[in-house]
Amino acid sequence: MGIVGASIACISCVTVATPVWARATLQAWQYDPQGQRLEFRTDRPTQPQVQVIGAQRVVIDLPDTRWPQPQSQQNFGTTQVRVAQYQPDVARLVLAVPEAINPAQVRLQPQGHQGWTVVWGTATQAKTMLQAAQWQSPGILLRLSTPGVVGRVLRSKDKQWLYIDLPNTAVSGSFQNQTRPYNLRVEPGLTGNLRLALEVKTSDPDWQLRATPQGLLLARPTSAPSIARTTPPSRPKTTTPKSIPPTATRPSSPPPRTANKTRYTVLIDPGHGGPDPGAIGRGGIQEKEIVLDISRRVARLLEAQGVRAVLSRTQDVDLDLEPRVALAERVNATLFVSIHANAISMSRPEVNGLETYYYQNGQWLARSIHQNLRQTTNAPDRGVRQARFYVLRRSSMRATLVEVGYVTGAQDAPRLASSSYRQKVAQGIAQGIIRYLDNLAKK
Numbered sequence: 001m002g003i004v005g006a007s008i009a010c011i012s013c014v015t016v017a018t019p020v021w022a023r024a025t026l027q028a029w030q031y032d033p034q035g036q037r038l039e040f041r042t043d044r045p046t047q048p049q050v051q052v053i054g055a056q057r058v059v060i061d062l063p064d065t066r067w068p069q070p071q072s073q074q075n076f077g078t079t080q081v082r083v084a085q086y087q088p089d090v091a092r093l094v095l096a097v098p099e100a101i102n103p104a105q106v107r108l109q110p111q112g113h114q115g116w117t118v119v120w121g122t123a124t125q126a127k128t129m130l131q132a133a134q135w136q137s138p139g140i141l142l143r144l145s146t147p148g149v150v151g152r153v154l155r156s157k158d159k160q161w162l163y164i165d166l167p168n169t170a171v172s173g174s175f176q177n178q179t180r181p182y183n184l185r186v187e188p189g190l191t192g193n194l195r196l197a198l199e200v201k202t203s204d205p206d207w208q209l210r211a212t213p214q215g216l217l218l219a220r221p222t223s224a225p226s227i228a229r230t231t232p233p234s235r236p237k238t239t240t241p242k243s244i245p246p247t248a249t250r251p252s253s254p255p256p257r258t259a260n261k262t263r264y265t266v267l268i269d270p271g272h273g274g275p276d277p278g279a280i281g282r283g284g285i286q287e288k289e290i291v292l293d294i295s296r297r298v299a300r301l302l303e304a305q306g307v308r309a310v311l312s313r314t315q316d317v318d319l320d321l322e323p324r325v326a327l328a329e330r331v332n333a334t335l336f337v338s339i340h341a342n343a344i345s346m347s348r349p350e351v352n353g354l355e356t357y358y359y360q361n362g363q364w365l366a367r368s369i370h371q372n373l374r375q376t377t378n379a380p381d382r383g384v385r386q387a388r389f390y391v392l393r394r395s396s397m398r399a400t401l402v403e404v405g406y407v408t409g410a411q412d413a414p415r416l417a418s419s420s421y422r423q424k425v426a427q428g429i430a431q432g433i434i435r436y437l438d439n440l441a442k443k
């Protein structure tokens with residue numbers, strides 16, 4: 001049973017306000033056999049959970065959601081969709097298909113903040129597996145399990161993206177994306193064909209594919225140095241705290257300001273990563289990159305104050321929700337701080353600002369961070385709220401989830417894209433944590 005946790009995490013960014021007592025209604029669903037997609041819509045925010053069960057079924061559970069009609073099922077050729085009230089407070093959609101589903105290719109994509117699309121691919125149709133994508137000057141090597149794949153390269157209308165289509169190819173379950181500093185992502189799509197998207201400079205010529213013994217090499221036709229780097233390539237890594245193992249030696253820190261704080265460990269959890277970009281906003285900014293950068297800055301600021309900071313991920317890697325919580329337990333973290341960016345429909349640029357969430361025991365931590373964030377950023381205040389996010393429910397320590405702004409917001413997006421603003425955000429979060437720990441130490 002594969003649980004598509006990385007995709008579920010994304011929903012936290014679009015849940016605008018979900019008090020724990022909220023009850024949503026599943027209003028409509030639609031199956032599109034051509035595009036292999038299932039769409040559904042609720043009247044209030046909810047957090048769908050997707051599982052692949054028994055290889056041929058995708059199960060989507062909507063917690064705190066009602067299905068107001070009788071149980072129903074519809075057949076579309078050999079595919080069947082069933083909808084029912086699975087438990088008194090859980091509505092369930094089941095998609096049964098005739099072929100084995102590749103769990104790595106199941107994606108839950110938010111559409112607005114109360115609609116979702118589920119897309120999937122089947123494992124059996126693909127002849128070739130994409131095992132890794134690696135930047136190896138002068139190009140990106142696509143490691144494939146079989147030789148002789150003939151791919152094609154297309155260009156987006158705005159010239160910002162190259163699309164690489166590989167026929168009869170699927171992403172391997174152990175796929176590794178090591179294309180930094182280039183931004184290469186896997187696009188969800190039709191069964192049997194794989195589409196990759198590479199971000200390029202609009203002035204860049206089209207890259208070309210050529211066969212190598214390991215697969216296909218995607219390279220620029222000229223040897224001139226290039227292009228759209230997602231982060232400065234020479235970021236000093238020495239100050240980044242290690243995430244695993246917890247006992248790894250850490251860089252030496254300045255003397256702690258308050259001796260008491262040294263006994264505390266804070267787990268900083270940048271949301272999403274790897275094939276799960278989280279929310280994508282104005283100018284193509286991606287939540288996973290913004291929150292990783294902010295998290296690294298928070299960790300550095302905490303370490304400078306003598307507080308041990310552990311990052312759940314230090315790179316652009318795929319990370320499920322469960323191991324994030326498990327790591328926090330393993331390092332015996334005092335606090336768990338998950339960092340996300342928010343999103344709403346692109347047609348709502350007026351929605352901007354900070355939201356901080358807690359579930360049970362993190363209320364004062366959430367308030368401390370929220371208050372300090374408001375001071376360092378001056379961003380609109382959208383409140384401290386209670387919500388049932390997985391990482392908040394499942395962690396035993398005091399936990400909070402910070403939404404640092406809306407990547408879809410006309411005000412927030414350009415600010416989040418600037419490193420000086422991200423530093424202000426990091427300062428607000430770190431200050432909120434330090435002040436909270438100072439109070440804890442006094443007790």
Ligand SMILES: [Zn+2]
Pocket residue numbers: 009010011012013271272278279287340341
């Ligand atoms: Zn998120």
